[in-house]
Amino acid sequence: MSQRGKVVELYKMLLHLGKDYPHGYDYFRKRLHSAFMKNRGETDPEKIEKMISHGQYIIKELEALYMLKKYRTLKRRYYNEDEL
Amino acid sequence: MARVLVGVKRVIDYAVKIRVKPDKKGVVTDGVKHSMNPFDEIAVEEAVRMKEKKIASEIIAVSCGPAQSQEVIRTALAMGVDKGIHVEIPAAEYETLQPIHVSKILAKIAEKEKIDLIIVGKQAIDDDSNQTAQMTAAVLDWPQATFASHIEKGDKELTVKREVDGGMETIKCKIPAVISADLRLNEPRYATLPNIMKAKKKPIAKMTPKDLGVDISPRIEIVSVEDPPVRQPGVILPDVDALVGKLKEGGHI
Numbered sequence: 001m002s003q004r005g006k007v008v009e010l011y012k013m014l015l016h017l018g019k020d021y022p023h024g025y026d027y028f029r030k031r032l033h034s035a036f037m038k039n040r041g042e043t044d045p046e047k048i049e050k051m052i053s054h055g056q057y058i059i060k061e062l063e064a065l066y067m068l069k070k071y072r073t074l075k076r077r078y079y080n081e082d083e084l
Numbered sequence: 085m086a087r088v089l090v091g092v093k094r095v096i097d098y099a100v101k102i103r104v105k106p107d108k109k110g111v112v113t114d115g116v117k118h119s120m121n122p123f124d125e126i127a128v129e130e131a132v133r134m135k136e137k138k139i140a141s142e143i144i145a146v147s148c149g150p151a152q153s154q155e156v157i158r159t160a161l162a163m164g165v166d167k168g169i170h171v172e173i174p175a176a177e178y179e180t181l182q183p184i185h186v187s188k189i190l191a192k193i194a195e196k197e198k199i200d201l202i203i204v205g206k207q208a209i210d211d212d213s214n215q216t217a218q219m220t221a222a223v224l225d226w227p228q229a230t231f232a233s234h235i236e237k238g239d240k241e242l243t244v245k246r247e248v249d250g251g252m253e254t255i256k257c258k259i260p261a262v263i264s265a266d267l268r269l270n271e272p273r274y275a276t277l278p279n280i281m282k283a284k285k286k287p288i289a290k291m292t293p294k295d296l297g298v299d300i301s302p303r304i305e306i307v308s309v310e311d312p313p314v315r316q317p318g319v320i321l322p323d324v325d326a327l328v329g330k331l332k333e334g335g336h337i
Contacts, residue, residue, distance in 0.1 A: 012277060013276070013277050016277045016280075017274075022099075063274040066274065067271055067272070067274070069099075070098060070122055071267070071271070073098055073099070074098065074122055074123075074209075074267055075267065077209075078267070079267070
């Protein structure tokens with residue numbers, strides 16, 4: 001896949017994850033858009049590669065955030081506060 | 085290798101604030117975000133891990149409910165389930181659908197598909213019944229391992245660690261069996277975008293309770309649904325005398 005294709009795919013994946021963002025999809029989408037726009041002029045392939053891997057890292061962080069949020073909500077709702 | 089059946093339910097998303105309908109016959113579901121019951125996600129994850137460890141050969145996800153229930157079957161397929169079965173139940177009848185009906189449906193499907201292991205979430209976060217696994221085991225006359233937080237499969241048996249009041253219980257049971265997943269069984273994976281796309285090609289079979297010979301006539305009537313009581317707001321008092329006066333008024337001293 002071309003580097004451009006990789007960036008587009010990354011953007012789509014992040015948008016998809018943004019649907020579940022606690023502050024709402026619009027909040028997430030605006031920030032995501034501006035983050036990508038900020039680096040639109042970048043032409044160095046090495047730097048772009050670094051940015052892509054940073055994006056992959058954000059994806060992992062978001063997944064972990066959602067999982068933890070759900071786990072904590074359920075634990076609070078169904079299990080005693082004092083245990084664990 | 086075992087054939088695994090997982091039950092998935094479409095419920096109002098855990099993060100949504102629930103509102104009671106003005107006529108007090110239910111809760112507002114129109115235009116509200118729905119998703120897979122979190123405990124069912126854990127059940128699906130466990131089945132998918134079994135497949136990855138080559139313990140399970142095929143995983144089938146079942147959901148009972150109106151047309152939108154297919155969404156959660158799709159999510160399950162995106163997580164790694166092989167095929168889906170949608171038992172279609174019209175919205176009006178779905179309101180009085182109870183675990184007894186679902187368990188009969190699951191049992192029939194398990195017989196039809198030659199299932200060795202049924203995994204369901206221990207309860208759904210909407211009605212909190214916590215009965216489907218137990219009743220399914222009873223209908224099939226299979227052993228049950230409820231509230232599982234660790235599962236190990238041997239040749240012809242399962243070793244399951246269960247969460248019980250104040251500790252853990254380890255049990256062994258024969259296969260076929262019914263398992264219900266507790267919160268700490270695993271951490272479910274997120275259905276990624278490419279996997280959601282791939283899941284669109286996986287098959288979902290449609291059937292009705294009638295096809296399975298299950299009677300879903302209501303056993304209950306919903307009389308009233310009410311909000312939990314709201315906490316009374318506090319007041320700030322100017323001095324100790326006012327406080328003592330208030331406490332006397334309330335009969336506390």
